[in-house]
Amino acid sequence: MKYGYYPGCSMEKNARSYHTSLMAIAEHLDLDFEEVEDWNCCGATEYFAINDIPAYALVGRNLAIASKQNGSQKLVAPCSACFLNLKKTDHIMAEHKNVNEKVNIALEEGGLSYQPGTVSVHHLLEIIVKDVGLEAIEEKVQRPLYDLRIAPYYGCMVPRPADMESFDDPEHPTSMDTLMERLGAIVVDFPLKAQCCGGHMTQISEETALELIRRLLKNADDYGADMISTLCPMCQLNLDAYQDAVNAHFGTDYHIPVMYFTQLIGLAFGIPEKELGFGKEIVSAQPALRKISDEPPQKKKRRRRPRRRTGLPMPTMPEEG
Amino acid sequence: MKQTLSARAPSLFEEVVAETSGLGENLNTCIQCGTCGGSCPSGDDMDHTPREIFALIREDMRDEVLSSNTPWYCVSCYYCMARCPQDIHITDIMYALKRMAIKEGLYQKAGKDKAPEFSETFIGFVENNGRSFELGLATRYHLRHHPLDAVKMATGMGLQLFTRGRMDLIPPKIKGIDQLKAILKKSKELGGEA
Numbered sequence: 356m357k358y359g360y361y362p363g364c365s366m367e368k369n370a371r372s373y374h375t376s377l378m379a380i381a382e383h384l385d386l387d388f389e390e391v392e393d394w395n396c397c398g399a400t401e402y403f404a405i406n407d408i409p410a411y412a413l414v415g416r417n418l419a420i421a422s423k424q425n426g427s428q429k430l431v432a433p434c435s436a437c438f439l440n441l442k443k444t445d446h447i448m449a450e451h452k453n454v455n456e457k458v459n460i461a462l463e464e465g466g467l468s469y470q471p472g473t474v475s476v477h478h479l480l481e482i483i484v485k486d487v488g489l490e491a492i493e494e495k496v497q498r499p500l501y502d503l504r505i506a507p508y509y510g511c512m513v514p515r516p517a518d519m520e521s522f523d524d525p526e527h528p529t530s531m532d533t534l535m536e537r538l539g540a541i542v543v544d545f546p547l548k549a550q551c552c553g554g555h556m557t558q559i560s561e562e563t564a565l566e567l568i569r570r571l572l573k574n575a576d577d578y579g580a581d582m583i584s585t586l587c588p589m590c591q592l593n594l595d596a597y598q599d600a601v602n603a604h605f606g607t608d609y610h611i612p613v614m615y616f617t618q619l620i621g622l623a624f625g626i627p628e629k630e631l632g633f634g635k636e637i638v639s640a641q642p643a644l645r646k647i648s649d650e651p652p653q654k655k656k657r658r659r660r661p662r663r664r665t666g667l668p669m670p671t672m673p674e675e676g
Numbered sequence: 677m678k679q680t681l682s683a684r685a686p687s688l689f690e691e692v693v694a695e696t697s698g699l700g701e702n703l704n705t706c707i708q709c710g711t712c713g714g715s716c717p718s719g720d721d722m723d724h725t726p727r728e729i730f731a732l733i734r735e736d737m738r739d740e741v742l743s744s745n746t747p748w749y750c751v752s753c754y755y756c757m758a759r760c761p762q763d764i765h766i767t768d769i770m771y772a773l774k775r776m777a778i779k780e781g782l783y784q785k786a787g788k789d790k791a792p793e794f795s796e797t798f799i800g801f802v803e804n805n806g807r808s809f810e811l812g813l814a815t816r817y818h819l820r821h822h823p824l825d826a827v828k829m830a831t832g833m834g835l836q837l838f839t840r841g842r843m844d845l846i847p848p849k850i851k852g853i854d855q856l857k858a859i860l861k862k863s864k865e866l867g868g869e870a
Binding site: 364367368369370371393394395396398399400401402403404405406407408409411412413415416447451453454457458460461462463464465466467510511512515516517518525526550551553554555556558559560562563567596597599600634635636637 | 695697698699717718721748749751752753754755757758759763765767768771772774775778790791792794795796798799802806807808810814817832833836837840841842843844848850851852855856858859860861862863864866867
């Protein structure tokens with residue numbers, strides 16, 4: 356299967372392990388990613404705060420190059436913000452003529468143009484779960500993640516791409532849960548799975564940000580998670596790199612590794628940890644990985660409900676005599 | 677003489693709608709239910725909940741709205757938007773309020789956090805290189821506002837990320853930077869800003 360690929364700035368450095376693990380599993384899954392040539396930053400959540408037409412034009416350049424390069428092939432973004440910005444710009448250009456006109460006049464200055472609707476933008480998780488399919492993934496599992504308790508974390512923009520249709524439930528997504536189960540892991544309840552990690556808030560008001568991160572870590576910990584699986588570089592950075600700061604600020608003692616779902620797929624496929632970027636995380640994954648068992652968990656025998664010896668008290672007739 | 681509609685100065689509500697390229701048109705259908713504020717992860721730290729901001733906009737309370745920290749504490753998670761019974765584009769309205777506050781200098785005047793400058797520093801790297809640059813962003817922004825934090829960053833988390841090969845020392849740059857600059861220059865003219 357061939358796809359256009361928009362990595363986004365984080366994948367180059369901070370989230371390199373996401374990129375390497377994706378490329379490692381892509382081979383096994385027959386996925387062919389063609390990177391958008393000379394792509395630029397999507398503007399994250401910053402450009403819209405300053406100037407909206409340039410923010411759309413910035414993303415417009417990527418869409419224009421992608422459509423020229425790959426025609427109507429699906430364009431895959433592994434980062435939540437990149438995914439949202441690409442999908443949203445295409446959508447807004449299609450719905451709002453004035454935005455479309457302005458963006459195209461600006462693109463013309465660079466010898467480019469973009470017809471909204473040409474490129475169809477998807478997050479990586481959707482491609483893995485829907486296009487590749489859970490059965491195909493399960494077939495490739497060599498070393499199931501038995502006994503590893505995972506809290507699947509979706510964050511905000513993948514389940515809720517603004518007012519556009521989502522491939523999963525906006526508040527209670529389940530696609531990554533099912534995926535992790537197919538890898539053999541135990542998926543724990545994680546009610547805050549679609550709550551925000553705070554994004555850039557660590558830089559604006561650290562106290563606000565640390566509280567958002569604490570809630571997520573506490574929730575995963577409360578349900579006994581050994582590990583959090585994530586699909587976004589920003590979520591990974593906040594939950595992983597700020598875990599020490601949360602512990603220092605709140606006097607907690609969390610050590611929950613935060614790994615990309617692609618790393619976990621790779622691990623279950625039997626790909627060596629090194630090729631999947633393990634070791635780049637700040638909160639080490641090793642203690643959690645040691646919990647993986649070779650044996651499938653014993654299925655708990657369903658306890659039969661003891662039969663009531665007596666039924667509900669029934670009205671009785673007074674005995675005659 | 678009868679005053680024509682066009683001669684009247686636009687209300688704050690009309691300005692917000694214009695600033696969202698029309699996305700905020702149904703703001704006047706807000707029923708003040710408060711679902712937005714109740715769903716907001718950072719609502720506790722906001723001067724006003726989104727519901728209150730919308731009421732203030734309709735009352736034309738310009739300074740109160742544009743000097744509020746509310747839009748700057750919005751984390752763009754779209755939770756309120758997913759739940760709003762009136763399908764109001766709340767997140768986009770928050771972005772519009774940020775732009776208006778910067779334009780009028782009202783947020784800075786309030787002397788609160790330096791959120792607008794964080795966005796501007798981030799975008800500065802993107803406009804000049806075509807890519808974001810975390811190290812440059814952290815040092816430039818922190819050195820200006822919280823020099824102590826910059827030292828903390830460099831010796832703590834910064835170092836942890838660096839030793840794991842997760843941080844660039846040199847800003848990455850795209851090949852077509854001149855093309856991008858031409859596109860952005862034109863789009864700024866069209867957006868009404870130079």
